[in-house]
Amino acid sequence: MIYLDYQATTPVAPEVVAVMRPWAEEKFANPHSPSKWGREAAAAIEHARDQILTALGLDEGRFVFTSGATEALNWAIAGTLERSERRKIVTISTEHAAVLDTCEWLEGRGYRVVRLPVGGDGLIDLDAAAEAIDDQTALVAAMLVNNEIGVIQPIAELTALAHRHHAPMLCDAVQAFGRVAIPQGPDLIALSAHKIYGPKGIGGLWIRKGFEPRPLLYGGGQEQGLRSGTLSPALCAGFGEAARLAEMRSAGDQAHVEKLWEVALSTFGADWEINGSAAARYHGNLNLRRDGLDGARLMADLRNIAFSLGSACASGSGRPSHVLRAIGLSDRQARSSIRLGFGRYTGEAELASACRHINEAALLQRQYSA
Structure with missing residues (x-):
């Protein structure tokens, strides 16, 4: 199996597994217990928190653990709106479902949601953003690196527009952290x-x-009085170690991804077209299409290569990607698109081999359909 689905999830680093193992086995105490073992677990969580904050490199902030980014985004949006007298949210049409669905839920409760369109390159028009963000805006929410097409939005400029009107800025940095620099501005x-x-x-x-x-979950207020629930020392320690490795290996990981990007582009021919900007983009995400290709059939034909047709969170819906439609692709073009994701553990030779097999399978499709 050649794994090329790094946007869906990444392999767990062996160093992370090693750090997690003791907390999943013999060190099983509740970190919120006052016992010696509980205090030891709590200390491990605080160490992990410090590792994440160090890797982020941002000032004047604290980090609160959640069950994942979906909870974090739901909490950030709903909790911010609850503490504001304003009733307007500005976001982008290509956001993750965790943002768009939360905004839709709030829209049903009387909030106004402005979804900024993107161009064919997947990027927003800052003039349109400036017109949309005003003194009625309670929150601006935007993804730094798009999970489907990898384009990098101008978060620093969006943040400046939000702050001009005293509106907080939420950045979904799920696909950016450890891969590209995160600007200082977001709140x-x-x-x-x-x-x-x-x-x-x-x-x-x-x-x-x-x-x-404002809290989304109520109970013991274990996480700094902002989030309730018993934390897993194993998971927190794993996150902390992953963040430490991401910071330590940042330059090497980036150089490796650039080599892989060049390998992929040199292997695919002129019959393939990149979806979204090739310049304002994280190069570990290659979303591309070929006229007449049946992406779902291609996946079925290449079971030894793990890649995707779009967001893993929307797989199985049968609907074309909302991101690909937002950049102007027809349903047919969207269904002719595939996403390859690669990173730290992808070998250059295996990537080249996978790209050749994808090319060959696409050619066979064309021959049989002709």
Whole structure:
């Protein structure tokens, strides 16, 4: 199996597994217990928190663990709106479902939602954003690196527009953390461990001082009085180690991804077209299409290569990607698109081999359909 689905999830780093193992086996105490073992578990969680904050490199903020980025985004949006007298949200049409569905839920409760369109390159028009963001805006929410097509939105500029009108800025940095630089400006930043070679089931929200959302979960208030529920020391420790590795290996990981990008582009021919900007993009995400291709059939034909047709969160719906439709693709073009994701553990030779097999299978499709 050649794994090329890094946007869906990344392999868990062996160093992460080693750090997690003691907390999943003999060190099983509740970190919120006052016992010696509980205090030891709590200390491990605080160490992990510090590792994540160090890797983020942002000022004047704290990090709160959640069950994942979906919870973090739901909490950031709903909790921020609850503490605001304003009734307007500005976001982007290509956001993750965790943002778009939360906005739709709030829309049904009387809030106004503005979904900024994107161009054919997947990027927003900052002039349109400036017109949409005003003194009635309670929150601006945008993804730094798009999970389906990898384009990088101008978050720093969006943040400046939001702050001009005293509106907080929420950045979905799930696909960005550990891959591209995160700007200093946002007030809320959602993260997920399993996108940076960490475990699933753990994420978090970075919060600038003074921008704490109202709690979404009520109970013991274990996480700094903002989020209730017993934390898993194993998952937190795994996230912390993954963040430490991401910071330590940042330059090497980036250089490796650039080599892989060049390998993929040189293997695919001129019959393939990249979806979204090739320049303003994280190069570990290659979303491309070929006229007449049946992407679902291609996946069935290539069971030894793991890739995707779009967001893993929307797989099985049968609907074309909302991101690909937003950049102007027809349903047919969207269904002729595939997403390859690669990273730290992808070998150049195996990627080249996978791309050749994809090319050959696509050619066979064309021959049989002619």
